[in-house]
Amino acid sequence: MDAEARQAEGLETVKVKKGSVRPRIQAMASVTENIARSVSIRPAGDGKVRAVYVLPGQQVTVGQKLVSYIDHSLHVVDLQLAQAKASLASAQANLADTALAYRRGKSLAGATVSAGEVSRRLAVMHEAQNAVHFQDAAVKTLTHRLEEEFTSPTERIVDFENSVLIAPVDGMVEQVGTAVDNDISPTDVVIRITSLETVWVVANVRPEDASDISIGTEMTFMPVGADPAQAAMAKVQTIEGTADPETGLVKVVATFSDPRRRFRPGTQLNAWLPAQEQASGLIVPSAAPQNVDGHMVVYRQTGADTFQPVPVRVLLEGPEQSVVSGDLKPDDTIVAKGSFTLKAMALLSGLDGD
Known part of the structure; x- marks a missing residue:
């Protein structure tokens, strides 16, 4: 020729x-959320939803508003705090009066005021001091509840009866579990967000091929029909022990760090895994x-x-x-x-x- x-x-x-x-095993794969980095967001108190700002599948950033609601529990605590502050002010005023009475009695002891009266005024002043300590502790406890229980990475207070749930991480809204005018409580998962800084790459391989793959190896993958220059690597974390009864294939899960959000969940991929042979x-x-x-x-x-x-x-x-x-x-x-x-x-x- x-x-x-x-x-x-x-x-x-x-x-x-x-x-x-070392041969490479080819398989179809897809990108899924890393549910190990999923955050379930619950309200701190009982209340009624005013607005829902996000949809399933929407990408959100740290601090972004998700849901606002009328927080009945917050309103109750706010009223209790106002009452506790008023009681503290009253106790402090009473302490000032009793302290003044004790000082006067002490200065006049043995003259116009008997020693027994001075002792009584001292006891009253101590009782007033204890009342101040008690009311001060109540104010601090309620203030702590407002700062720690009703304010967190997932929630912030708007005013005395309104709160807003916020995103604690950059990620994608996986689930919205409420709607406007719904009643919600601390047991309800209102929003679920999954961080997309890492994703799972799930490949489906034949059982005979799965036995030739080891945990810790590098999976090469790229979107279907993409240029080979777009190929990326992910480390195999788990290999399921049984085949899917519907497909007869075994799932191989690899973790990929994706801070630039290159691969959205649901993306279909071609994947290659190195065999042990x-x-x-x-x-x-x-x-x-x-x-x-x-x-x-x-x-x-x-x-x-x-x-x-x-x-x-x-x-x-x-x-x-x-x-x-x-x-x-x-x-x-x-x-x-x-x-x-x-x-x-x-x-x-x-x-x-x-």
């Missing part, structure tokens, strides 16, 4: 190499070996325009590279792309080569 014919048929040649190949020998392109009369052969270039079929045994076949053994040596030139054309020409001419 001369140079013009080779060019017309698109023949390409490569050098045989010696080494080892490995073979050593002569490495050739997987397109090079051809089956001729039940024997696998590769076409070795023996001259400028001549090629000779060489019987080989395929030790391991991968999607891109295969390992073979036979009468080949490293650096031999063989046909990679176009070997099927040589096979067809040989069969048509009744020859073994050329």
Whole structure:
């Protein structure tokens, strides 16, 4: 076959190499939310929803408003705090009066005020001090409730009876569990948000392939139909022990750090996983070996325009590279792309080569 014919048929040649190949298992995969980083948002108090600001699937940022509601529990605590502050002010005024009475009595003790009266006034002052301490503790307790119970990374107070639920992380709204005018309580999951800083890449493989995959290996994946330059890597975290009864396939889950939000949940992917199996020998392109009369052969270039079929045994076949053994040596030139054309020409001419 001369140079013009080779060019017309698109023949390409490569050098045989010696080494080892670990095959890659190809599988369909998809991006899902990392539910381990899912946040369930509940209200701090009982109340009624005023507005819902987000929809399922919407991306949100830290501090973004999700739901506003009339917080009856907050209103009750606010009233209790106002009452406690008034009681504290009254107790402080009473303490000032009793302290003044005690000081006057003490200064007049033995003259116009008896020692017994001074002792009584001292006891009254101590009682007033205890009342101040009690009311001060009540104010601090209620203030703490407002600051800690009704104010958190997921909620902030708007006014004395209105609160708003906010996003604690950057992520995607996975679930909205309420609507305007609904009654809600601290036991209700009103919103569920999943952080998208990391996502799960879930591949579905055959059970026989799953047994050849190990945890901790790197999964290569990219969107279906995308340019190979968009390929990314994720580390395999879990391999399910049983196959899905509906599909017969085993789920392999890998975690991918995605701070730039490159892959949205639901994106369909092509994935490749390295198998544990490995073979050593002569490495050739997987397109090079051809089956001729039940024997696998590769076409070795023996001259400028001549090629000779060489019987080989395929030790391991991968999607891109295969390992073979036979009468080949490293650096031999063989046909990679176009070997099927040589096979067809040989069969048509009744020859073994050329």
